[in-house]
Amino acid sequence: MALSDYWPFNRRSFATKGTNPPFSKDDPRSYGAGVIKRLQLQNQPALFGKGNTGTLKEPQIGDNRTYMNVYLADPIVRTLIDLPCMYAAKDGFDIVTDSDEDRDNITALFEEINIEQLLYTWLRNGRIFGTSYLEWTGDNLVVRSSQNMFIQRDPSGQVMYYYQDLGADEESIRFEENELICYRNNPFDDYAYGLSDIHPILYLVDLKDYAERDIGAALNKYATSRFDISAGLPDMPYGPDKINEIVDAFNSLEPGEDIIHGNDIVVKELQGTQRAFEYGKYTDDLLKKIHVALKVPITMFDKPEQARAIFEPYVRHLQSAVEAALNAQLMPQLLGGDALFKFRQVNVDDAFVKAKTDMIYLSEGVLSPGEVRSERGLNPEGAVEMQDTAENANISGGKDEDKKEESVRTEKRGAGNKPAANPSGDKKK
Numbered sequence: 512m513a514l515s516d517y518w519p520f521n522r523r524s525f526a527t528k529g530t531n532p533p534f535s536k537d538d539p540r541s542y543g544a545g546v547i548k549r550l551q552l553q554n555q556p557a558l559f560g561k562g563n564t565g566t567l568k569e570p571q572i573g574d575n576r577t578y579m580n581v582y583l584a585d586p587i588v589r590t591l592i593d594l595p596c597m598y599a600a601k602d603g604f605d606i607v608t609d610s611d612e613d614r615d616n617i618t619a620l621f622e623e624i625n626i627e628q629l630l631y632t633w634l635r636n637g638r639i640f641g642t643s644y645l646e647w648t649g650d651n652l653v654v655r656s657s658q659n660m661f662i663q664r665d666p667s668g669q670v671m672y673y674y675q676d677l678g679a680d681e682e683s684i685r686f687e688e689n690e691l692i693c694y695r696n697n698p699f700d701d702y703a704y705g706l707s708d709i710h711p712i713l714y715l716v717d718l719k720d721y722a723e724r725d726i727g728a729a730l731n732k733y734a735t736s737r738f739d740i741s742a743g744l745p746d747m748p749y750g751p752d753k754i755n756e757i758v759d760a761f762n763s764l765e766p767g768e769d770i771i772h773g774n775d776i777v778v779k780e781l782q783g784t785q786r787a788f789e790y791g792k793y794t795d796d797l798l799k800k801i802h803v804a805l806k807v808p809i810t811m812f813d814k815p816e817q818a819r820a821i822f823e824p825y826v827r828h829l830q831s832a833v834e835a836a837l838n839a840q841l842m843p844q845l846l847g848g849d850a851l852f853k854f855r856q857v858n859v860d861d862a863f864v865k866a867k868t869d870m871i872y873l874s875e876g877v878l879s880p881g882e883v884r885s886e887r888g889l890n891p892e893g894a895v896e897m898q899d900t901a902e903n904a905n906i907s908g909g910k911d912e913d914k915k916e917e918s919v920r921t922e923k924r925g926a927g928n929k930p931a932a933n934p935s936g937d938k939k940k
Contacts, residue, residue, distance in 0.1 A: 526646075526690055527672075529681040531567070534671045542667035547701055568661035568674040569703045575640050575658040578709045581716055582639050587798065588709065588716065591805040592638050598826045599833065600631040602857055605877050608850035617845055624651055634833060637696040641705040644673065645692040647841055655691065662693075662703040670703075692840040694833065712804045719797045742776050823857055830854040853877070 526532070549569065582589055604626070606614045629645065632654050636643035640657035661674040673686040673693070695705030742757050743749035749757075757776065802809040806825045808818035815822075837852045881892065 526687065527685040529683070530685070532672050532685050532687045534665075536665070537669055540669070542669050545668070545701075546666045547664065547668055549701070567663045567671075568676070569663060571661065572641055572699075572702060572704050573707050573710050575707075577713065578639050578707050579658065581709050581713065585716055585720075587801065588712070588805070591802065591807045592708065593635060594807055594811070595822070595826050595829055596631050596635040596638065598822075598857060599634060599829045599854070600627045602855045603627070605853045605855060606850050607853050607877055610847065610850075611879075613846045613850055617850055620650070620845075626652070629654065630833060633694055634829060637694045637705060638708045641696050641707040641710075643694045643696075645694075645841075646686065646690060647692060647844060652692075652841075655686075664703055668701065689840070689844060692836060694836045696832075708805055712801050715797055715801050715804070719794065719801070744775050747775070826857050830857070 582592060604621070606617045606621075608614050608617075629652055633643050633645050636654070636657050642660075642662075643657050644655040644660050646653045646655050655675065659676045661676060663671045663674055665671055670688045670693075672688065673691050675684040675686065677683045696708065697706040699706050742754060799809055802811075806821070808821050811818040811822055834852055834854060842848065842850055842852055
């Protein structure tokens, strides 16, 4: 079914290109008397005296290109970034409103545009780059790049517009405040942007890469080419030149290459060293620090029950931040504007907890009885109407009933298979 079948067709016009959009102070919303001094550093002068006011945008925090490269190249960092985002979006959502029609329409819209995948991507971009953006077009949500999107605010802090830098200023796009839904990860001070979760672990990633690549390779070569070698015979000792020749030959061996030598050379390969053991402890310590910094306990993968005390509150924190952003920036634009977006409880696997949650949702009008039945795999319309029993069905198994099945068994019963017991004890002789 097309969106236009149940959603008012109100696609907004595209954002402003090349010029700043109109801006007026949002009077009902107070931003106080404080001034963001940082803004004074961002206003570029007019270009060539042609009346162009210059590119106005606040600088991003950190190096987004570096964050992206680490995320794409490091499988551990990528997993630890993705996992909380996946958990935050995986259990679905509810639209909280008194209007059943509005709830159905908004839910249908979100399901049509695959809102769960969009929120996962939006939240993941926020963790990587610090700030992420969704464009609301009037009937769709579109993920916009965090790497070339900037924010410009007035001196008191209200967003004037979002600036997507496409190179030339006349080609760059300005989005009005209500055209983008902005998620700020770990907001800091009065910055316009959130903080990347990758930034604090950059030095740990560098140390880990160095340990795995350089130290690991050195220890590997050291372990595979370090031998206890006895050369020469008691009555024919080798001189220094011959010994150096043997050492050079062994140092030139590739890992795994066969060692061929004469009877006058005895080789004993050394299996392990204290240095290799310390190297393992060093890399394990780095991994633990990365797990801690990205708020996914290292026990999440082998003992998840131990990790839940830390992991699930963090997932709930991410959900609360997403809910706040959607309810402040997106939901007021949908239909009557009185609906709220709410994530469902994370990891509700216990049947008793699930039952209590359903009771609360039913009493508060969040879920309808049909929705609860559907989640349980039952008919959402209620109990199924009982069907008439088929003729000659063998239900009771009682005596003297009209049952074809019982009749067949009786006919097949031979003379030697008759009951012989006398339960009552009154059988006549």
